Amino acid sequence: MPYHEFECSKCIPERIKHAVDKTPAENLSDALPLGYLNTIPGTLSERGCAYCGAKHVIGTPMKDVIHLSHGPIGCTYDTWQTKRYISDNDNFQLKYTFASDMKEKHIVFGAEKVLKDNIIEAFKAFPHIKRMSIYQTCASALIGDDIKAVAQEVMEEMPDVDIFICNSPGFAGPSQSGGHHKINIAWVNDKVGQVEPKITSDYVINYVGEYNIQGDQEVMQDYFKRMGIQVLSTFTGNGSYDDLRAMHRAHLNVLECARSAEYICNELRKRYGIPRMDIDGCGFGPLASSLRKIGLFFGIEDRAEAIIEEETKRWKPELDWYAARLQGKKVCLWPGGSKLWHWAHVIHEEMGLEVVSVYTKFGHQGDMEKGISRCEAGALAIDDPNELEGLEAMYKLKPDLIITGKRPGEVAKKIRVPYLNAHAYHNGPYKGFEGWVRFARDIYNAVYSPIHKLAFVDISKDAISTDKNFVTRQMLSDKDIDPAVVNSKELHEYTGEFDSIKKLRNKEYPKFPQKGKLTAV
């Protein structure tokens, strides 16, 4: 597989080792992009900082916690609410963000006092919340404030509160990925093992590396509960602080985003002997395999099978309606980390999309191994691209859609390439069987939206016809497909509700009597 040289990056020769063209005859041992390295000076990267990776990706989805950044307000404010990690407690963690608001005088005289005042003020302002996470930033790290000592003082004065400290300042790693690592290890070191949970099932898991973007966690939790599995904790979407202190009592760690959370699974495996099982929650086939594997582990594969049958029957005709209209559409799959491999093969197999490029901003070489293995030959794989490389790739590959974050997404829009939000989603959740149909629906809407055609019209010089411009998505999508498909009575568009999560909250689940300890777990 040859390394790929971008015209725009010829002046940055180190970049050549960060991109590869996948060829049919070669494999990963012939070429693999470098990854998880410091951004090369001169290349304008789109990464986040290590504080951001720790706080905004992993810490903040915890729902019953005051999340306080010890630093200038911009660190927390500028990225507040950019992810839609909702929760079933009225989104406390999304509604409020807290910062100690460090100023120049604190840099000179220290900010421990202001931090302590802030912690107490925050707990008093929200008396029903008794848990807090404090995140170090560049400023508080550089002046050496002892955050742990301050937190300890507060915990002694307020015995009903508990505080977690995450020391992952912005500079602690090449990208947000450094922060993922730090908060994983800090949590397992400082908090796991402190709470003994009530075990209510013979089958107990931690669901790890899942952040409840628009309800993903709640969709998967629904399947687990229907199988009679107790989800002891979720790390961390819709997760509860005290549940996560009890992670050591699970029988199995079910790992979704290995990029951000394999560390804690690996540690729990080493320290407590809990096995790690990597799964895919997206796509009918991979999700069915994942539920079956979990079912097999616990000896309840029949329960998994019943869910797969019911859900497939309900949603497959809707997925197929979109798949029939998406065949051959070209996609640049450019998410931040794990979605490049969660989605690369299955959007091709189940929706007929051609993945012409995969990239990762903060992934490691392991993510590229997975992504390159899963995409088809011909795809261009790029590690940590800069904006010019992204543009060059789009001009060359001419995708019908890019699936990415909002920063590169806005760049794509400027050159009239439709974009779908891979990080916060457009109209998720995208996990689960129904979620996968919602994803297909969003892809369809993006690819065929008539707005993109109109956007190509230059009103300063093009003639604008006033009688021919009425089009709908379906007029565009159906003109070249088999009439038998168009007129099919079986296939139809998405018929789920606008909010697919509401029905899951307060749902009653079957009771499976506990038989006692499983022999094998």
Add this chain to the structure above:
Amino acid sequence: MDMTLDSKKDTLMDYIMKNCLWQFNSRAWDRELQNENIIKKATQLLCHESPEKSTPADRCYWAEAKQLVDEWQCFPWLSKMTATDTKCMMGKLKNDLDSQLITNSLNEELNDPNY
């Protein structure tokens, strides 16, 4: 044309690389364990032997192997192979996994002493 043992092995290798995740754990020692245990149990299942699954770790390897073998029912030639051929093919498959993902891997993190 009949498939050779090598082409059968390549088909299974492609299947694993595209559909599985267990072979990609992030450290060399961990990949060795995964490849060793899951391929061993998959081989036993294909040869109608009973894999060990009494510890949580073994049960997890077995669940991965069992799911894989169940999915491989899409390859009808697999059930027609003799146990000797199956073992030989699976041995080669494990060598390929080890070679591509461990010994000849370009992944510079594989030998990082920390996770």
